Amino acid sequence: MRKSVRLGLLLVVMLVMFLLFAGGLTVLADGRRHVVRPGETLYSIGRLYGVNPYEIARINGLADPNRIYVGQVLRIPGGAGPPPPPPPRTPPPTSAPLPTWRVCQLLRENPSLVSRYWTEYVTVCNPPGPRWDDRHHGWYWPR
Numbered sequence: 001m002r003k004s005v006r007l008g009l010l011l012v013v014m015l016v017m018f019l020l021f022a023g024g025l026t027v028l029a030d031g032r033r034h035v036v037r038p039g040e041t042l043y044s045i046g047r048l049y050g051v052n053p054y055e056i057a058r059i060n061g062l063a064d065p066n067r068i069y070v071g072q073v074l075r076i077p078g079g080a081g082p083p084p085p086p087p088p089r090t091p092p093p094t095s096a097p098l099p100t101w102r103v104c105q106l107l108r109e110n111p112s113l114v115s116r117y118w119t120e121y122v123t124v125c126n127p128p129g130p131r132w133d134d135r136h137h138g139w140y141w142p143r
Contacts, residue, residue, distance in 0.1 A: 032076040032078070033073050034048075036068050040068075056074060059077045083099065100125075103120070
């Protein structure tokens with residue numbers, strides 16, 4: 001009877017050791033490690049790798065999952081690596097320059113801008129030559 005209890009206990013201990021050792025090999029075999037950077041939490045790291053943060057804490061033997069420090073190397077369980085970085089964003093197309101009449105209209109509507117863009121206002125909005133006068137319905141030469 002004592003021999004069977006000892007044998008049973010030995011088998012249980014071996015099974016527990018095997019599970020712990022095999023779990024460690026699984027984590028180490030795929031080589032996924034993460035170095036904690038400033039501002040990262042276990043939750044954000046878990047989201048990055050698609051892993052439950054409590055699983056990361058369990059694998060790394062963290063008693064308090066809220067206590068990680070910058071530079072700490074964490075083993076990440078699971079098979080897939082972090083998702084690839086998103087493709088670089090393309091800048092929005094540049095808008096076409098405003099037509100001359102619109103620039104002049106904006107400058108006339110906003111007199112405070114005229115002082116800043118006086119040269120443009122004088123050269124673009126007041127070209128030399130005859131001008132149309134709406135009051136007299138005719139062309140005239142400015143003085």
